[in-house]
Amino acid sequence: MKYYAAIREALRCELERDPRVFFMGEDVGKPGGIYAQSRGLQEEFGVERVRDTPAGELGFMGAAVGAALTGARPVVEISFADFIPVCLDQLVNQAAKIRYMSGGQARVPLTVVTFGGAGRNAGPQHSGSYEALLGSIPGLRVVMPSTPYDVQGFLKAAIRDDDPTIVILNKALLGLADDSEAGVEPIPFGEAAVRREGEDVTIVAWSAMVHTALEAADRLAAEDGVSAEVIDLRSIQPLDGETIGASARKTGRVVTVQETVSFAGIGAEVAAEVSRRAFGWLDAPVQIVGPPFTPVPFSKLMEEFVLPDAGSIVRAVREIL
Amino acid sequence: MGIQPELRLQMYETMLRIRRFEEETAALFAAGDLPGFVHLSIGQEAVPTGICAALDPADTITATHRGHGHILAKGADMGRMMAELMGKRTGYCAGKGGSMHISSLDLGVLGANGILGAGQPIAVGAALSARLLGEERISVTFFGEGASAQGGVHEAMNLAAVWKLPVVFVAEINGWAELSPYSDHVSVPSLVDRAAGYGIDAASVDGTDVEAVLDGAREAVERCRSGEGPVLLEARTQRWHGHFEGDRQLYRPEGEVAALPELYDPLVLQSDRLLELGIASEAELDAIERRVAEEVAEAVLFGRNSPESAPEDALLHVYSTDGRGGAA
Structure with missing residues (x-):
């Protein structure tokens, strides 16, 4: 199944499963979403449950909060993470x-689905991800699926959970396919996945950068004979420190890679976890690979310049080997 | 529809409960017995009282930072409110909310709000869920001229209008937005002038007269219940105290504040009416006064005698689940 279709599959499953669930956002209803991620859902579930909103994220996000407070289970799409x-x-x-x-009286079973990520020449106001910002807010959960399987599993988990969860999808992954089918079970929050096992260095990534990290691991194996372990965080808040720590103790070297600037970013949190859990096992300082401290530029050349690629990960690994 | 004598009397008592609660809060705050800061609604009692008298228990409200009156009028227990103001464990929010964030989901109070203009989109959502879930309730949201400058209020009115949702937007216009006057925030004489821009119905009532508020509220509520969409109801009222307790209101014209009780006292207006119409005698009003005084005294006692929250209770209620299919 493809990444964008997994969104639709999870929504269809949850809309069918629970009459309190509804989905709304800009152009998600009749138009079926700008990526066809909700095509056909309004026809199937009606305009009340698959609802087009006026532009005005503050208003309809607030309406989703109010609906969640009063018994419904809203799923809200924010078309670009930059509109968060x-x-x-x-x-x-x-x-x-x-x-x-409210001292524990209220529940806010709200799911926000949004599209982040750079690499599509979308310009400074349509290319951000904001996981560090959102992950630092107590009360929110933040997940960033890197595969169609995870999209389905996390979206279902978010919709069935009673707390607000932000599912940051990645525009660059929309066409990505894996062998998952309908019927993926909800995935618990806070569990990272080891995407590739290795012995010499741990590369921690999330969202689209997982695929870049896997590419780098291939190159390191082929060119340097280095065995890299690749960890996909999947869940930003809560963060799976245990898996990070275990891998760091095994390899003794950690490189993190991210699409967003590294200042006050998730890579720094990973480094803190490594320091806390594996300090005595480290052979080198943790390397954080991320873009320079700039917005994401529009021009293809400039965008490629700021974004990490497999080459920048390989270079960072070589520096600490 | 006329107003039953019992309701006229009951609304007087509700206003008196709000007044005496607020006065006690002012006294406690001045004595240093309340932490944080408080925003009082003395002079504005007729607005929440008249509005909530038109509501069913299942109807929801969102209140403002000046929200004690809204919450009491929706049926809140004074003791649990006072305990919340004191940060005690028995408060509505177990001491986590305080004056500006009291909520009672059981009473349909979705929350006072420390953010101007945040309650209005939330109220739209409450109306949306009512329709989705097939529930009869309507949604009421209070805001003032200050919040009227917020984009969230505009978006909420637009959404409610486009989706034809049962929301009563109550613009409680007390002449001031924090420390500056209405004219610094709003360019039209009345917020009713804005309603046409959303295509919604609007009316303005005298917010000092609880019965005028009730009449306006009944009409608005009726319209909402019959599926005709949202209504904007403006209630012009007066703020006697400062934006917050301790605000000496030096920015107001000399003598204005002192003259307010003489000119605009919703309690005097209603008690005069009750006496004139023979609905209540002086003795009966005195009995109400004593009853309310007793309720306030008991509320303070309840608050004072309630246990403090344990420091580590700060760790509770961040999430309701563990994110893995279990409870937090």
Whole structure:
């Protein structure tokens, strides 16, 4: 199944399973989504449950929060992750804090699906991911599936969970296919996946960078005879420190790679976990590979320049070998 | 539809409960017995009272940072409110919310809000879920002229109008947005002037007169219940105290604040009416006064005698699940 189709599959499954679930966003209904990720769902489930919204992320995100508070289970699509800041109050001050502020009375079973990631020449306002920002908000959960299987599993888990969860999908992966079929079970949050086992170095990545890391691992094996372990974080909040620590103790070397700038980023959290759990086993300092401290530029040449690729990962690994 | 004598009297009592609760809160705050800061609604009692008198228990409200009155009018227990103001474990939010964030899901109070203009989209969502789940309830949301400048309020009105949802937007216009006057925030004489831009029905009522508020609320609620979509109801009222307790209101014209009780007291207006119509005697009003005084005293006692929250309770209620299919 392809990545974009896994979105549709998970939505269809959950809409069918629970009448309290509804899906809304800009152009997700009749048009079926800009990536065909919800094509046919409005015909199948009706306009009340697969709803086109006016542009106005703050308003419809707030409406989703209110609906979640009063018995419904909304799934909201924010077409580009860069539009999350438009509705940030409803996520940060409302969805994330309402249960806490209410002393545990309230539940906010809200799922936000959004498309992040660079590499498609979408320009500075359509290429960000914001996982570090969102992952630092108590009350929110953040997952970033890198495969169609994980898209299905995490979306289902998010929709069935009673807390607000943000599922950041990656535009660059929409056409990616794996051998998953319909019927993937929900995946628990907070469990990283070892995508490739190795002995000499651990490469930690998430979302699209997992595939770049796997490419780098292939090159390291072929060109340097280095055996790299690749860990896909999958879940940003909560973070699976245990899997990171175990791998670091095994290999003694860790490189993290991310699409977003490294300052106050998730790579720094990974480094902290490694330091806490594997300090005595380390043979080299943790390397954080990420773009320079700039927005994502539009021009293809400049975008390629700032984004990490397999080459930059290979170079970082060679530096600590 | 006329107003039953019992309801007229009951609304008076509700307003008095709000007034005395707020006065007690002011006194406790001045004495240093309440942490944080509080925003009081003295002078505005008729608005929440008249609105909530038109609602069913299942209907939901979102309140403002100046929300004690809204929550009391929706049926909240004074003791649990006072305990929350004191940060005690027995408070509505177990001491995690405080004055600005009181909620009671059981009473349909989806929350006061410390963010201006955040409650309106949430209220739209409550109406949306009612329709989706086939529930009869409607949704009411209070906001002021300050919040009226927020984009969220605009988006909420647009959404409710486009989706024809049962939302009553109650614009509680007290003349001030924090420390600056209405005219600094709004360019039209009345928020009703904005309604046409959304294609929604709107009316303005005298927010000092609880019965005028009730009449307006009944009409708005009726419209919502019959599926005709949202309504904007403006209630013009007066803020007697400062934006927050401790705000001396030096920015207001000299003598204005002192003159307010004489000119705009919703309690006097209603008690005069009750006496004039023979619905209540002086003695009966005195009895209500004593009853409310007792309720306030008990609420304070309940708050004071309630256990403090344990420091480590700060770790509870961040999530409701463990994210793995189990409870947190």
